[in-house]
Amino acid sequence: MRIEVEDLVLRYGDVTALDRLTLTLEEGKIYGLLGRNGSGKTSLLSILAAFRRQTAGDVRIGGQPVFENGRLTSRISLIRDAGETVDIGTAEDALYFAEWLRPGWDADYARSLMDLFGLEPKKNVKEMSKGQRSAMGVVVGLAGRAPLTMFDESYLGMDAPSRYAFYDALLADYMAHPRTIILSTHLIEEVSSLFEEVVIIDRGRLVVHEESQTLLSRGAAVTGPAAQVDAFTGGLTVLGAKELGPTKSAMVYGDLDDARRRKAAESGLELGPIAMQDLFVHLTGESR
Ligand SMILES: Nc1ncnc2c1ncn2[C@@H]1O[C@H](COP(=O)(O)OP(=O)(O)OP(=O)(O)O)[C@@H](O)[C@H]1O
Numbered sequence: 001m002r003i004e005v006e007d008l009v010l011r012y013g014d015v016t017a018l019d020r021l022t023l024t025l026e027e028g029k030i031y032g033l034l035g036r037n038g039s040g041k042t043s044l045l046s047i048l049a050a051f052r053r054q055t056a057g058d059v060r061i062g063g064q065p066v067f068e069n070g071r072l073t074s075r076i077s078l079i080r081d082a083g084e085t086v087d088i089g090t091a092e093d094a095l096y097f098a099e100w101l102r103p104g105w106d107a108d109y110a111r112s113l114m115d116l117f118g119l120e121p122k123k124n125v126k127e128m129s130k131g132q133r134s135a136m137g138v139v140v141g142l143a144g145r146a147p148l149t150m151f152d153e154s155y156l157g158m159d160a161p162s163r164y165a166f167y168d169a170l171l172a173d174y175m176a177h178p179r180t181i182i183l184s185t186h187l188i189e190e191v192s193s194l195f196e197e198v199v200i201i202d203r204g205r206l207v208v209h210e211e212s213q214t215l216l217s218r219g220a221a222v223t224g225p226a227a228q229v230d231a232f233t234g235g236l237t238v239l240g241a242k243e244l245g246p247t248k249s250a251m252v253y254g255d256l257d258d259a260r261r262r263k264a265a266e267s268g269l270e271l272g273p274i275a276m277q278d279l280f281v282h283l284t285g286e287s288r
Contacts, residue, residue: 001062008057019204032195049078077146102144110143224269
């Protein structure tokens with residue numbers, strides 16, 4: 001479902017969590033929502049899921065207002081940090097409840113995900129470990145197949161093998177059942193290969209909304225003899241550099257046009273990609 005957010009403001013008392021945020025997300029893509037602590041990610045997702053009402057501004061999903069719109073919210077799923085299943089009883093009860101809530105629920109898929117994450121259906125959710133509860137949230141989020149599915153750091157408590165199993169399952173299920181997925185995360189390098197587009201917010205404002213590949217193309221690692229690297233990077237924004245003997249590698253930010261790329265090749269320099277995390281740190285790190 002297409003998401004249109006216009007001049008969105010959310011205030012908690014004196015704190016402005018979202019500050020006239022404007023954003024349009026087309027349907028059927030996987031979006032990465034990135035931002036530093038307190039930048040407003042959870043606030044934005046909570047409004048998209050109608051858990052909260054905005055202070056001002058307009059939010060439309062599939063062309064409709066979201067708040068107190070039950071028909072629409074049954075098609076929207078937000079899985080939060082601790083999972084939403086804690087007070088429900090056993091894992092089986094939680095799945096039953098989710099099935100009742102979600103028109104697109106796939107019970108067979110839910111069972112296979114339970115197996116994948118080693119979750120016991122008869123176990124009380126309250127008695128599960130943090131990682132198991134996170135995995136329960138992931139099962140509910142994936143098997144619900146909501147046309148708008150959002151994961152707010154929900155998989156952070158899971159161990160690395162479980163997280164990677166989640167990323168693989170998400171991608172496979174998204175290919176088979178395309179829908180709009182938003183992943184908010186601090187584990188940028190782990191997840192960034194899933195993102196088709198990236199949204200970065202900082203202090204409640206939009207910093208970047210771009211295709212992942214376009215964003216990544218704004219940075220490059222320049223490697224070669226130190227003097228040539230320095231000459232090449234003069235005038236460019238250098239995000240960081242490492243030296244190993246006579247060789248230097250510098251991360252630069254900015255559009256590297258064909259002429260510059262040719263110049264690099266002529267100077268015997270190698271241009272390589274840089275990590276999304278480094279771009280993120282650059283784009284959000286200097287403003288505080
Ligand atoms: N219930 C609340 N009451 C008061 N202030 C709040 C509340 N929830 C969030 N805030 C404030 O709103 C701002 C945005 O918080 P939000 O949780 O949306 O950020 P976030 O990007 O999700 O952060 P994190 O990455 O740390 O989870 C912060 O300044 C936070 O302190």
